[in-house]
Amino acid sequence: MSFLKWFSGILGKENKKEPDQAKPISKRLTQNLNTLKEHFSLAPDLTVRQFQIHDGTQVALAYLEDLVDKVAINDQVLRPIMLESKTIQDILNYLLPIGKMETAQNWEEIDSSLLAGKSILFINGNAHVFILYTQGWPQRAIEESPVETTIKGSHQGFVEKASTNIALIRRYIPNRELKIKKLSVGERSKTTIFLLYMQDIAKPEIVWELEKRIKKARIDAIINAGELEELIEDHPYSIFPQFETSERPDHTSMQLLQGRIAVLVDHSPRVIIAPMNFTSYFQSVDDFSFRWAIASFTRFLRLSAIFIATVFPATYIAIISFHYEVIPMDLMLSIASSRARVPFPPIIEALLMELAIEMLREAGLRLPKSIGQTIGVVGGIVIGEAAVQAGIVSNIMVIVVAVTAISSYIIPNFDMASSIRLSRFPIMILASILGMVGIIIGVTIIIIHLTSMESLGVPYTSPLAPMRFSDWKDTWIRIPLRKMINRPLSVHPTQLKRQGHKKE
Template sequence: MIQIRRSPLKKTAKKKPEDKQTSSEDIPLSKQLNESLDFFKSLYKDSSDVMFRSFLIGDRDASIIYIEGLSDVEKLDEFVLNKLMNKNEIDMTNLVSSLKNSLPISNLRNITTYKQCIEDIANGNPVLLIDGYEAAYSLGLVKFEKRAIEEPAAESGIRGPREGFTESLGVNTALVRRIIKDPALKMKPLHVGTYTKTKVVVSYIEGLVDSTLLEEIENRINRIEIDGILESGYIEEFIEDHPYSPFPQVLYSERPDVVSANLLEGRTIIMIDGTPFALIAPVSFFSLFQSQEDYYERFWIGTFIRMLRFLFLAVSLFLPSIYVAITTFHQEMIPTDLLLSIASSREGVPFPAIVEAIMMEFAFEALREAGVRLPKQIGSAVSIVGALVIGQAAVEAGIVSAPMVIVVSITGIASFLIPRYSIGLAIRLLRFPIIILAGFLGLIGVMLAFIILLIHLANLKSFGLPYLSPISTTQKNALRDTIIRSPLWKMDVRPQLTGNVDLTRQGSHLKPNVDQGPGEGGS
C-alpha cells in the first residue's frame, strides 16, 4: 500500500495588493477602476508587451488588459471593442446581462479577485474592467504561435499513427480525447512554479486508476516549490521514488497512442504545458523495453523483437566487461586459434585491456553525443565516419587492438535496440563501473555487478509498483506482456498496478476458433 506523505499547509497573513504586488491572496477587486488600473500598471511596470486599452461603455469608464502576442487582437477589436463602444448594442440599465448577451465569445468568465485577473492575463485571456463593478470579465481570446502536429522525432516507427504531441497543452489533451472519447477520461489541472505558473494536467480514466495512486501523484506534484517548470524532466525528478537511481521510474512519451494505451491499463498521465513529452506513472522495468509497434504487428513478430531487445540489452551491458575479464584473467576459456589471433592483434598495444576498453567506450559515447548535438544533415555522417576513421587510425597506430574495436562497435549497435532513451542512458552509464570491476576481479567482478544490479532493481519502486513487476509479484496473467507478447485476444486481464481496480480488459469470448477450416466464419 502506498503511504501518502502529506505536506503541511502554510498560513500567511492577508495582504493588500499595494503591500505586495505578487501576492497570491484572493483579494477582491476594487469598485474604483482607477484604483485597479493603478495596481495593474504598477504590477506590470516596465512590461512593454502588456497593453492597457481604455474606452467608454456608454457613460462608464472601462479598460481591457492583455498581453501582446498571447491574445487575439483582431477578434478583440471585432467582437469586443466594436460592440462595447457602440451605444446601440449595450443596455446600460442592465449592463451585466447585456454584456453576456452581446459579446459573441464562447469562453466568457466572471472573475472577482486580483489573483484571477493576473492568472488570466498571463494565460492570454484579455481582462475587461468596468468602473463601478467589483467583478471583471475574462475574455477567452487566446492566440499564440504553436508548432504543427508532426511525427514524433524521438519515437519514430514503421507502423502506427504519425501524430505526436506539441508544446501546446490544449492540443495534447485534444489528441488524447480524440482517441478516448468516454467521459470517464479526466483531466485534472494543477499549477507549478512560482514565476512560470506552468499548467500541469493529471489525466486518468475514472474507474481504472487506483485512487490511492492518484492521490499520491497529486500530493507529490503539489509539494513542488520551485521558481519555474521548463520541461517535464523537472516534474519527473521531483516526484520519483528513488532519485539517486540511474534507472528511470517514470516513462515519457510524445505519442498520443502510447499515452492512451497506458491510460487504458490504469496508469496516470502527467502532461505539462510547454513540452511535447507526457509522463506516465507507474512503470516497470519491462514496460521500458516495450514499443507500441509490438502491438501493431502480429504477436510472433512482437515476441521475436522483444526477445531480441533483451538479448542485446545483455550484450550492451556486459560484452565489453566479459571481453576484458576473459582476456585479462581467463585466457584458458578462449579457443587456441582465437587466442592466438587476439594475442597477435594486441602485440604492440601499450595499454591493458581495461584501459583500452574504457578509452574506446568514452570515444564512442563522445561521437554519439556529437552526432546528436550537431545539425541533422551532418550529425549522422560525423558519428559514423568519425567512428570508422578514429577506429581504423587507432588500430594502425597500435593504440588499441582490432578485437576491441569490434567489441565496442557491437556494443554500440546493441544499445541502439533499446527503444527508450532514458533506460538506454542508464545502461550506457552502468557499463563503465562493470568494466572496472571486470578489469580488477575478472568474471567474479562481472557476476558481482550483476548481483548488485539485480538487488538494486528488486528494491526499486515506481509509485508503489515493484520495478520488476510482474515477475517479482508473480502475476500470471501479466506475464503474457513482458519478454513475450501474447496474442491480443489472450490479454483479457489488465495489469494489476497498485490496487485491484477493474482488471477485466476485454471479453473472454474473443479467442478465434483455430479449428475451423478455410472459409468457415466463427461466431
C-alpha cells in the same frame, strides 16, 4: 552560534510583500488602470485599449500582446463592443462570442490571468472585471516526435500546450471514465499539471499517492516535465528511470488503458507515465501493430540487448585479461594477434573507445541534423579505423564497442537506454579488477538494486519479482491480442478484464 543565527535567519525572515495583491478592485476605471500599470511596470507588452461605448460608459480592455489571439481580440471582442453594443448589459448577454468568460474581483486573479494570456475587460462603475479566455500564442504544429519514432504507429506527437495534448488523448479514448485532475506546481511558474487516468481501471491509492507527491513538490518553476519527474519519483539517487516519459499520444493512451496514470505538464511535450515496471520499458507501440511472432522476436532482441549493453565489453575485458581458456582456439589466436600491438591494458583500451563513442553521440546530438550524421559516419570510421591503424586499440575492441553501442540503441526507451549505457562502466572496471567474478558482483548489485526499487509503491521488477506469470504474456513475448484478455497485474488495475472481452 553564528551558524545558528544564520540558520534562523533563513527560516525567520520570509519577506512577504504582497499586501495589495489580494486587494479588491475599485469601481473607478482610472484608478484600476493606474494600479494595473503599477503591477506591470517595465512590461512593454501590456496593451490597454480604452474606449467609450454608445451609452457613454468608459471601458478598457487589457492584455499582454503576443500572448493573446489577436484575431479573436479584434473580431470577437473589440468589434462587437465598439460597434454594436448599446449598453453594458448587451455586451454581457449576447455580444461577446467567446467560449469562456469569468468575473473576478481581486488583483491577484487579474494578474495571473493576464500572465496566462487572457484579456481583462474593465468597466467603469463596476467593482468586478471580466476575464476573457483569448489565449493564443506561437505554437508549433503537431508532428511526430523525433525521439520516439515508429514504423506503423501514428505520426502525431504531443505539443507544448497541455490542452491540445489532452485533446489528442481524448481522440484515442473518448470515454467518460477518462478523468482529468488539474493541479498546479511551481511557486513562480504556476505550471498547470493535468493528471489523466481511467477511473474504473487505475487503482485509486496510486492516483492519490501521485497527486499527493505533485502537491508536495516545491520548486520555483517547472520548465520541463523531467524536472517534475525528478521531484516526484521514489528513488532520486538511482540511475534507473522510474517513470516513463513519452511524446506519443497513442502510447500514452495504451498505458492509460492498462491502468497507468499520465501526468501532462503544460509547456512540455513530454508526458510522464507512472507507475512503470522495468520490463515495460522494453515494449514499443509498434509491438502491437506487427505480427505477434515478429513482435516477440523483437522483444527477445531487446532483452538480449540489455545484457549485451551492460556486460559485453566487461566480459571481453574479463576474458582477455583473466580467462583466456574459454576462448575457442582459433578465435584466441586472432584476438591475441590483434591485441599484440596495443600498448594499453584492455580496460584502458575499452574506456577510450567507449568514451569516444559517447562523445560522438553527444556531439551528434548538439550539431544540426545534417552535420550530425556526417559526424557520426566520419567519427566512426576515422576513430575506429585510424585508432586501429595507429595501434591504440585492437580490431576486436572496435567490434565489441560497436556491437555494444548498437545494442544500447535497440532499447526503445531513451531514458532506460541511457541508464543501461551508464551502468556498463562500473561493471567494466570491476571486470578489469576481478574478472568474471567482478561482472557477477556488478550484475548482482544492479539486480538487487532493481528489485528493491518501487515506482509509486509498485514493485519495479514486477512481473519478474514478485513473479506474476500471467503478465509474462506481454513481457518476454507478445502473445496474440485475442489471448490478451487481462490487463497487466503489475499495475494493480481495479478492473482486470479488458472491456472487449467482458461479454464473453
